[in-house]
Amino acid sequence: MVYHPPKLAIYVDGANIDISSKVVGIHIDYARLRAFLGGKRQIALTNYYNSKSIDPGEQAFYKRVENAGFTLSLGPRKRQNKPQKETDVQIAVDMISGAYDNSFDIALLVSGDGDLAPAVRKLLSMNKLVEVASFDHPVRREFSWSLKSIASRTIDLTVNMQKFT
Numbered sequence: 001m002v003y004h005p006p007k008l009a010i011y012v013d014g015a016n017i018d019i020s021s022k023v024v025g026i027h028i029d030y031a032r033l034r035a036f037l038g039g040k041r042q043i044a045l046t047n048y049y050n051s052k053s054i055d056p057g058e059q060a061f062y063k064r065v066e067n068a069g070f071t072l073s074l075g076p077r078k079r080q081n082k083p084q085k086e087t088d089v090q091i092a093v094d095m096i097s098g099a100y101d102n103s104f105d106i107a108l109l110v111s112g113d114g115d116l117a118p119a120v121r122k123l124l125s126m127n128k129l130v131e132v133a134s135f136d137h138p139v140r141r142e143f144s145w146s147l148k149s150i151a152s153r154t155i156d157l158t159v160n161m162q163k164f165t
Contacts, residue, residue, distance in 0.1 A: 006129075007044040009104035010037055011091050012070065013111030014050035015078075017157075020112060020135040024158060026165045030068035033164035037108055037133060037155070044104045046070045047094060049087050051078040092119035099126045106131060106152075114144030121150060133157055 021028050034046055048070040053059060054077070066072050073094070075087045095107050096119060107123055109116060112134030123130045133155035134143040148154050157164075 005042045006105035007103070008038060008041045008106045008108060009044050009095075009098055010034065010046040010108045010110065011095055012046070012048045013088070013091055013109070013113055013116070014048050014065070015087060016111045016113045017134070018050070020157075024135055024161065026161050029164055030065045030070060033110075034069050036160065036163045037110070041106075045098070047073055047091075049073045049075070049091050051075050051087060053077065088113060088115050092116060095119050096122055099123050099128050105129065108133060108155075109147070109151075110134065110157075112136075112143040112147065114146040117144070117146040117150060120147060124150065124152070129153070131155060 018028070030048070034043070038046075046069055048065050050062070050072075052074045053062070062072055062074065073087075073090055075090055091109070091111070095109070098104055098107070099122075106129040108131040109120065110133045112132075120130045120132070129152040130150075131153040132147045132151040134147070135158045136143040136156045143154075143156075
């Protein structure tokens with residue numbers, strides 16, 4: 001019997017994680033983040049989700065994320081004072097679709113957003129491992145308890161910041 005290492009799919013909720021990184025005062029090096037999260041595992045895909053932007057600075061940032069090995073999934077532009085839910089739904093759809101297609105064995109969700117807990121529960125019911133990585137700031141609770149309590153494994157990005165900055 002031939003051993004096949006488990007396939008890892010990384011799903012980054014860009015809006016959530018980028019705001020959280022600002023709270024803890026760092027700039028994420030996405031190439032280093034990908035290497036840290038993947039480790040020695042076989043990475044099947046790395047997706048980064050956020051809203052489209054017409055800002056040249058944000059467009060340049062997205063290009064750096066793409067150059068770091070991430071596939072960009074940019075939803076509708078966020079409007080001021082309006083929540084952007086379409087991005088979260090896209091993450092959930094892609095995770096569930098990937099599970100049905102058997103594209104991965106382990107889903108690694110980089111987000112502290114509890115809105116994604118139902119998708120995580122579904123993946124777990126499909127016998128997929130689900131790791132969740134987020135900043136766990138002691139004052140601003142960036143890492144939802146609903147995600148922490150159901151994940152197969154959690155990764156506290158706050159204590160590992162030096163590995164991807």
